[in-house]
Amino acid sequence: MGDLALLAATGRAEWSRIWSVRSSWVLVLVTAVSVLGLAALIGIDVAGDPGDVPSDATAWDGSRPTAMFALFGVLALATVTATADHGNGGIVPTLQWTPRRGLLLLARTVVLALTTTLVGLVLLLAATVVLWVIVPGVGLPSGEGLRELGGLGLVLGCSALLAVGLGLALRSTAGALVSVTALVLVLPPLLANLPYDWALDLSAATPGSSALYLVFGEGPGDDMTTTSARLTLLAWAAGSLLLGGRRLVRSDAGH
Template identity: 65%
Template sequence: MSARSLRCTAAAEWSRIWTVRSSWLLAGVTALVVLSISILVGLEAADDPAGVPADASAWDGGRPTAMFALFGVLALAVVASTADHGTGGIVPTLQWTPRRHLLLVARVGVIALTTSALGVLLVAGAGSVVWSLVPEIGLPARQGAEVLGGVAIVLAAGAVMAVGLGLLLRSTAGGLVSVSALVLVLPMLLAQLPYGWSQELATVMPGSGALFLVFGEGPSDDMTTTSARLTLAVWALGALLTGGARLLRGDADR
């Protein structure tokens, strides 16, 4: 795998993603939702300054928007990874890039990096919006690095998992349903069931790991930052291995 071939393939993947309307639409909707929520949070804090904790900062107001950014990143990653399977464009793609491992590396890298970077920028923007509305609470750089660093891990792992599921299922609808179930539905459902096994299972779902890294809370008191990161890494790697295996070994049009 030469560096030049990888650059050319990555450039082609970048063009494929950002020359279609759906990518811009998803990115725009995600930005609108994230920034709108940050405005509401900032206005609420400005209207009731007594209710703001003394040690709070603008990053605490921007932190909740990370989960909304996550769903936008997941949706964009799924759509970007499955679009050419739905249109049949994967066949000419593989004719131009017959070395499938090269396509896999470029596709996963470009989608995961661009979507997670977009999410981090939006969360950073959300914190800045809250600060502009409530300047007295401050926007400390050190806390910002910690918050955005944790958000970056969540978004990157989520994007890789979404791409892996997209490559595995080769269906936009199937990929969206799968990531929604793993990140939102199943963790909440399992955590509410009155069984020990359901509580334990909830802690190893990717959605629980994401919630813990963003908010510091999860369905179990036994969760730690290390366990949450490990959970996300395992899900991302598992999805990538299974989805990548299908791309490398399966028929492109099935």
């Protein structure tokens, strides 16, 4: 079997592994309820007082708060699927079937990151449509939508890669979930509220602050820019994948 054929077969196996367990469906369902439910609540609140809606507002503007729920769902789904077979021992037959660990790393990373990112983007698109339906007078311009989804796709994609890398490095669902949640959702606001300059700088360097900046345009550092936030997210994603990939390729599956 050639390299491309083996990569394709491994990718199909990774896709099947995601959707063959109940936890993946549960996480998607919980995320969907959270994202769409928040969009409906925002829409109902805004529709009750339409005079406060700016004339140039669009449904894409109102859907941004739902991105944080989608982000959490992407992180959880990517982490759980990256670590699942380490927890149940399935990694041993996986490596017997695909002994070329570099190829397994590539297939797992690409399939998990693309799948979870796509799930997040579909839910964000659905949330935007919900707002558009509920709130009278707001538009749904396609050009703005492509820009919004493209920017949010980068956030979700880098976050998924971060989760996959940490999951492969730690080989523990609980440990990886705690770590990625701390880096993206807990540490950034915690550090930003400490009365020290070093804490603000450290907060600005976390992937969570960059994600928040790219979603809402605000961050702990005055010198943050869209470019710096994107580079920070990419650096964290690459660093975590380097650590996780190194452990998958060089360490025994049982250690």
